[in-house]
Amino acid sequence: MVRASFWFGWILSLQVALFWLWGTTPAVALTSEQQLVLQAWRTIDRAYYDDTFNHQNWWVTRDRTLKQQIPNEEAAYTAITKMIASLDEPFTRLLRPEQYRSLQVNTAGELSGVGLQIGVKAGSQQIEVIAPIAGSPAAQAGILPHDTIVEIDAIPTTELTLDTAAVRMRGAMGTNVSLTIQTADKSPREVILIRQKIELNPVTAELHTENGRKIGYLRLSQFSAKAAKELGENITKFKQQGAIGYVLDLRNNPGGLVQAGVEIARQWLNEGTIVYTVDRRGAIDSIDATGTALTDAPLAILVNEGSASASEILAGALQDNGRAKLIGTKTFGKGLIQSLFDLPNGSGLAVTVAKYETPNHHDIHKLGITPDRVVPTPEISLESAATATDTQYLAALKELGV
Template sequence: MHKRVFQIVLVIVLQLTLMIAGPTAPASAFTEEQKLVSETWRIVNRAYLDETFNHQNWWFIREKAIRQPLKDREEAYEAIEKMLASLDDPFTRLLKPNQYRSLQVSTSGELTGVGLQIALDAQTGQLTVVAPIDGSPAAEAGIQPRDRILKIDRFSTADLTLDEAATQMRGPMGSTVTLTVQRFDSKAIEEIELVRARIALNPVFAELRSQPSVAPIGYIRLSQFSANATEEVTHAIETLESQGAKAYILDLRNNPGGLLQAGVEIARLWLDEGTIVYTVNRQGVLGSFDAADSALTRAPLVVLVNQGTASASEILAGALQDNLRAQLVGEKTFGKGLIQSLFDLSDGSGLAVTVAKYETPNHHDINKLGIKPDLIVPTKTLTRSQIATEADPQYQAAVQLLVSQFALADAA
């Protein structure tokens, strides 16, 4: 009798559960819009760094997303964006077809816009400047790392995604856009009108600096880790070596990052041995990139960093610091230590997904913490022509550090 009652109760519970959950339609019965939502869900489910999915039932999020009526592609995109927003990770995001194409261009070709690398602040969600691109309209106007972009053409950025904000700042060459900027240092709010221009991604500037009674110093400024950055830095080092450089200053200030592989390859140009960076996935599994006995020079090296030094720049700076290959001068770096992979979606759009995080060779977690330089020298607002001159206190501190190293070597 007890067994029969138990079986009846069990059947009722199972029926009730099915009634609550509802039947799951087979994939073949899905509309194209539902299939796109499901495709996105599967990629995140397989690859996302946080296996708790921001402490929520990720399967339930899927069911909720695909059960709503999706009349067209835009409604599918809205459902996907809402699903991804529940992760509370601004770097995991949908890239509509035009946005996806723009992102692919930004690491290899030219852009037409104002020349700002931007991010959403992890704590406040505000649109924040990572760094202006060297020589761009934004750089010429004096926009600085950590400045907040409150409005674009008087429209609030509060509800814009990262890619929507980037799209609004791009436009035809010669057209204007007005940014309402809150300064990071003074909190003052300014309206700045910028004329959009063609932004050439020429990532490297190099020059031999010779001064009386000072050994020749090779100065290399790297502004972005684009597809040709490794080749350009290689050429710069080889040229400076042939010109007699005895020491180097590598300027990574306001370098917002770019391609991870470029950061690793450039680290190998300075290191003969040692780990460059660890990557940690959601299972806690450590992967690593290591030096390959391919350093082009062993001359003394100082690296300049500031609050606009981010992502792949932090990997390079951390690798050189932890392997005792270089000393860092300037300010604490930005603190973006998450790795995103890009995934193609079936309709031509793309998905950026946070799949791992970085750790320096000494297992320092970069994300939200940044890297502290060996010698802290506050940033001073400079014009483009003043960078790496006597008016640049961080550059001058790097020169003096190298001079002191030569003096110690001579004394020995």
Template sequence: MRARLRTVIFGLVLLGFLWLGVGHGPAWALTDEQNLVSEVWRIVNRAYLDETFNHQNWWFIRQRALKQSLNDRDTTYTTIQGMLAVLEDPYTRLLRPEQYRSLQTSTSGELTGVGLQITKGEADNALSVIAPIEGSPAEQAGIQPKDRVLKIEGTDTHQLTLDEAANRMRGPAGTKVTLTLERTDTAEPFEVTLVRDRITLNPVSADLRATPEGLKVGYLRLSQFNANASSELSAAIKRLEKDGADAYILDLRNNPGGLLQAGIEIARLWLDEGTIVYTVSRQGILDSFEAHGPALTEDPLVVLVNEGTASASEILAGALQDNGRAQLVGTVTFGKGLIQSLFDLSDGAGLAVTVAKYETPDHHDINRLGITPDQVVEVKPLGRETFGTGEDPQYQAALELLGSAAVIAGVS
């Protein structure tokens, strides 16, 4: 009887092993292409912010992808993009090796292209401009935040992923690309032909200005949060302090963001203490980043923001506003409150995954809402050459605010 029982149990175990193998196969039987699909699936499964995966059966998505004919790497990339598309999150995306290298280069300080930071609408899938990069062909052509990019060289952008659109705008310096744009205050779409160029990202410009009342104001313009931003801004503040600055204007207009850590480090330049930002994962785990002082200066500070102020710029603006360190002047910011992490893939490609959302120190979730300035000053779109001049109403409002006795006394 015992011998028979052992035989039955062994048979059940064997049947169970065989059944588990049907349709899956042992892990070592996967092809290189299938392994890459599985690698992407595992990263998203572990790290993605939305644990419902946009109310999709994420395991079924994997199985369906693995059953496709993955005969070459391009087909595999297309399959991965289709797998990620079900999430309906434009920020979670595959970066092919050349795209990944380009992104890494841009965050380190240089890129080649037209100089547009773009996003895809979650509801309508429309491609729109976050902000043009300072000094880029896009800015020189007058492209503005919130402009919609309808076509790239005649191709409807609704058909393109975010990275496909970006890739079509990149290219060798000196080559041309034509964009069809739509602007809210114009009746008809219009075309702009841009000449691609090598764009050096110098994130900080600074100078000391004297008002008619004798106030020495350090004007700091920060165009992007790349790897150089914190050290360059620190050096600029120290130089202006040495030159006798009484107060500061930090201009974050049309700054589309960049590295989260750069935003945190720059907030620490201005704050003695306090929370800079909270991050919330899908498990609801709340992490925080704190200032640990001392700040480089205690002088009064006004921050200029607009609809092109996004992502890491909003983290910085929210930290300074909620901690009472600065007053914000301008218009409501862009409203990107999601955080992405970059993951290296085994073939040299990369994967950007939305892993968390952030909240300001006062626990404001600004995604799609933006940050409302303390003083709203509506203006028509300004060119970069107008920023920080007498023809810039938001800058003039900041000067008036700094000149008030209440602000100079440190009362916010």
């Protein structure tokens, strides 16, 4: 009898302990909408770089969310968005099916709409411009990095998520979208843009003759899937044509695929660390050169306030390894890494999984990279880049000894 009582008490204690470990949500069959919410929660729980989850009990957030009425898919999206909002970090976000497909197309090298790369302004809910895409309607209208987008078609952007703002700027070719833009302390202005299909040609390559010496000028507009291949082909071609140095133009390049940035760094570096990644446990991993440099000729890199993310990985790698000199102004300062995760119904999550540091362990997030030689960004058109009116380009030539 004593033994039977002991076993009964032990089993009861075990049940209580397991109930406490599993949380307060009862073990009942979940609807498909609840399963979608739970899958989003689990993905963030396993991958998110901040293991404090913005100093909250993430399990309590799960239970509170699942106890809500989630009668349909739209309600599930709302619940997931609210759950993510509690992290107070703009780069982790839900991507509805159409947004997820659009993002996958963008990284493949195609864009549609007005040609803006956007983010959330630090410490606010405002949408800001990271950089306009070269030659796009936004670039032609004079929209600049760090401009604030106040409204889209009269809707305040403080009421929109980053992705819904992007979706509203996209649309059928030839249609109009109205943006209210604010530059620094100036009064807001309305800009009417006509949407276009924007084919991203990530690399512009020209062999210049400067003072009788051949210089390979390479402008990279985005780190798309085909950027490294195109850039490598042009480096090799210019080398065969007798280039004695190179200027790599990363101005207003908002980033893209981190792997493309790594591959391009390996085209210039034979050895050394390219970037460190730091995960939620503080574990540091390095990505290194692989002995595959295409040239050892001198290199100068042009950067400005619109150079972000993968641009900063590449610039930081080549600066810290002494492979290149940076010319221009301090970069944007986006040092967080996102990975994409599928959700069951065709939607997805972009989750911040780590931060990166330059080879000298410089944390660039919100700080940016300071060039070796600071030269203000000239007020010139895209067509005037790398000409006699481009003071940053002229400074780069001087750095190369031309």
